[in-house]
Amino acid sequence: MNTVLVFLEAKSGEPTRISLEALAAGAQMAAATGAELAVAMVGAATGAGFEMLGAARQVFAIEDPLLSEYTADGFTASYAQLIEQVKPEFVVLPHTYQVRDFAPRLATRLGRVLISDVTGIAMDAGKVTLTRQLFQGKLNGHYHAVAHAPTLLSVQAGAFRAEAATVTQASVTTFTPNLDAASIRTKPGEPFRAAAQTVDLASAPLLVSVGRGIKDEANLPLVKELAEALGAELAASRPICDAGWLPMERQVGSSGQTVAPKLYLAVGISGAIQHLVGMKGSQCVVAINKDENAPIFEIADYGIVGDLFEVVPALTAAVRKAKG
Amino acid sequence: MKIIVAIKQVPERDARIRIDSAGKWIALDEIEFRMNESDAYALEEALLLKEAHGGEVVVLSAGPERVGQTIREALAKGADRGIHIASDKLGEYDALGVARLMAAAIADEQADLILTGLQSDDLGLGQTGVILAELLGIPHSSLILKIEKTEAGIRVLRELEDGWFQHIEMTTPALLTIQSGNTRLRYATLMGIKKARSKELRVVEADAISVDAARCVSLDSVALPSRQKTTQMLTGTPAEAAAALVEKLQQEVRVL
């Protein structure tokens, strides 16, 4: 019988959210093709999360001391060996930084090409069409795999709903790959976080940015609280830094920093061109401004027209509530 | 240190995307081409390494004639020579096919380091470099921010998710894919352009390279996504707007 093999990533013994999304995608494919769903991961499946591995009939726990730290060489070799053994039709992976690192190599070793960062799967009369984004999301491309199995794909975070997995009983098999220490050519160090005391707006994923609308230095705690609730860094427009309310290195714009965070939340900023050029690369811009004609709304994805002194506290509360 | 930098020429980031008549790719008339952004960072890293340790920087690019322009740009910025894998139908190869061409073209180079950008701005596969490493049988690491030379080889800084980083050591030859944004790119200069004129640019015809060109994946068609970006105004009382925003941040932006 055909198999859809899903590789999972786990953090502290629990499958990550995006792994469960990959599992959901795999389950969908298995259901459509009448294939059997199998999952595999490196390390022992211990966490409670593994009890809900959905429709998986088989769970492979890949164990080897050489896999205690991630290396592209170790993972590629182990996964390739498991695939040799299982001979799946489809191999599904979550599109994480780690998967990006080794999966193309794995595919090459199998003589295949990974279809990466997939956002949609369509099954029609045995033909599987995989959709992925081109040109930074400005275009969708529809792909299919040619020739022999397996087809390898990685799925984009958020493209599939993790909840779609249903619970059944699975049997756990330990898989011990045949690894040779000499074949692992990279030596990874301990992961670390960037030193916290230096302000590095450029690499902060979330920014709350405050402008002249805040009126007074004494009101700054309002936005600081919002930033804290979101886990965001605080940024500002030039007048705020000119006044010395925040240090220069927090200034975003043509004479300050250029930033491209996932979220840029502009509070009381009008959106002068010198400011826009510094943050136009942000993935999502939210603007709170009392002036509905403020230019910042032109580039915002979400806008709230209102008094920041009312909206910001409400937002802080809502964020805190959502985070529990 | 001899460093090969693989560079791709792509439609400029903000090109106006229209689909061609066959529906298989975008219409290329009216499109201007640029050096892929993360490749520009890969080139910068290579030049910095050369400035620090000496050696040679060779740029490698595959594509039609216009690719020569991008190679020249790299030469102008300080690379020493270029290799152009010339082909008008590169679109018929998949990532593995292109990597095979590249591997063949640099087989005799004996480079210490091969750098590529993290991913291309057009296809966004993020794979060619890693595939190339496998084909050449050398170690690799991706999402690299910094490269240091060590006694035994190199030590690199790799970006992990959620603001985490990691150092990785490896021996050379090795392949690294470079993440954008960690260094300041140099601008092209008149002097550089003039110097580039006398630098070697070797053209290798793709057709003359015998590789297995059979495709494993095929791009059947392209389509414009239905939802274009517009500003959504969230209305209601402050509390309602805030709640609506939080929901968007959770569901759509996924930052909560």
Added chain:
Amino acid sequence: MPVVSPIFAACWLPGLTLAEPVHFSLVEKLLLAALIAASGWLFWRRFGVIARRILAARKDADFHLFPLGRRCWDFFWEVLCQAKVIRERPLPGLAHAFVFWSFLAFALVTANHVATGFGVGFLDPGGFFGRLYFLIAAIFALACAVSIAGLFVRRFVVRPVWLAHKDKTVSWESGVIAGLIFLLMATYLGAYFVPDGSLAVRLLWWAHTLTLLSFLPLVPHTKHLHLILSPVTVFLSRGGFSEIPPLADDDDFGLVTGKDVTQLTALQVYSCVECGRCTEHCPAANTGKELNPREIILGLRGYLNEFGPASEESLLGRWNSQQAAFQCTTCGSCEFQCPVGIEHLPVIVGLRRGAVNTGEWEDEHGGKLFLALERSGNALGMAHSEREKFMAREELPMFDGSQEYCLWLGCMGGYDPKGREIIRSFVEVMRYLGTSYGVMRREKCTGDPARRLGNDLVFQQLAEANLETLAQNKVKKIVSICPHCVRTISEDWKAYGTPPEIEHHSEFLARHQARLPKSAASQTGQTGQTVFHDPCYLGRYRNVYEEPRAIVRAHGDLVEAERSRERSFCCGAGGGLAFLGEEQGARVSETRVEQLVATGATTIGAACPFCNTMFRDALASRGEGAPQLLDIAQIAAAALPTSVKESDSLNMQEERREEK
């Protein structure tokens, strides 16, 4: 001739005869000859070196002596009439002019003076011509003596800050020279008051001679070298205003080392009189920046003195700093003011070219700007889809060759929310007038910031790409809201092709003024006053002063700032500086806004989107009560009847009228 006739009459007054020694002994003649030789030798010892340095410099590749008309006029107006000298500093200027004119008058007197010493004097103090000429010279001598005394007092007692050196000292040589000039005049005039044939006559003659002969060698050793060089400098100047010369050949990257200094530049730097007029008007020097245009010129002179024009030593280093060179807004005030015809911008931009074309200049914001221009084709690094969205939203028609004008949006008009408002207003006016226009999808930055920052590569790429697009679209006429675009397209692009005709919207609006409604306010006189700020690139660079004022006047009261027209003070944006990082010292924009606000006007009229963005920011920080800021297009559009604003054009109205 009311002045001349008394002089004629005075000629025959018996007391008004110049006393001259009649006979010189051989010893005296030999002594005189020896002194002249010594003086001449001392003069040449220095002057020869300088002349050789100037001549040894590289030839100016683009130099053409002809046509001579302009040169002769400049020489007449600026040298002989001392027009520039007087214009900006009338009193000291006039004093200087008198000293200069006296020197001219004295040419003959001095020749005769020396000739007399050898017994071959040719002007007879008793003859009609001699009497007349000596008397005229005497009048000049008097004026000169008074003037030089006045200038002495000004320099050493009043001490205007612009005359001081970098280290705040005043040059003592000027004092010595002033003393010598005074002495020259005194010893000349004295001869009217001593009895003929007395010993005093002989002593005075020798005193005059010795003063003259000590003056001569001092000339090339001091800034008074300008006596000799500046007439040449003015005559040979490149012409045009703030012209950036083309690069000579493949090895020319701008001013990198002494080898890149051209003859004209060398001549100019040795002509500088250190008057500090350039610095007095420089927005950078006035706001506490390192840049000081006089010191740039003197720095180059210092370099040539130390290393000479064949040196491989970098020009940026001991004598001139990179930081200063990149603080210039290219406002052109310095060049406009300089009385001896020194062209600062070829030097300052030349130094930038040298630093940028070779990759020496490393600047976070500058690098970003160049990459934005390289990669996005606009100075803001914005996605050009943003521009297209704007064009679609405003329903701007595409230029298809059938319309009269190509409306050039420029970076600010295309991307800046405030620049877009100017475009919107200007388009309303054009629609009202029924002018046909279109915009181009593939318009790129004109390259102005790259050009002024010395990036010839990016500038050339942008100029060529734009010229090609314009040619493809068969554009014949362009109108633009941005003086920088206008200047760059009309002048700088010439290096790479033939740009279409272009005008600034102020010129367009002024021409159509008669067909545009006036503001009700201008008729009732009830609004506050408007102060118009002359953009550097419209005023000094293009000589357009009246057109924007005409528009302002049609819609309200115009007041002038203390510094306006040719003397307008920069907004701080030019020369690519709008895109660089924080300024050293005070912000130029805030300094200028201060000057504009001081007029008490309630509206500031602007005619450049860069001035606009600079002032908007500076005004915002003044809080409530600051004057409003409007472009002239906005001023003109505000008076359009609201009913026609949307779609109705004047033409359509006229057509309808005709139908009736």
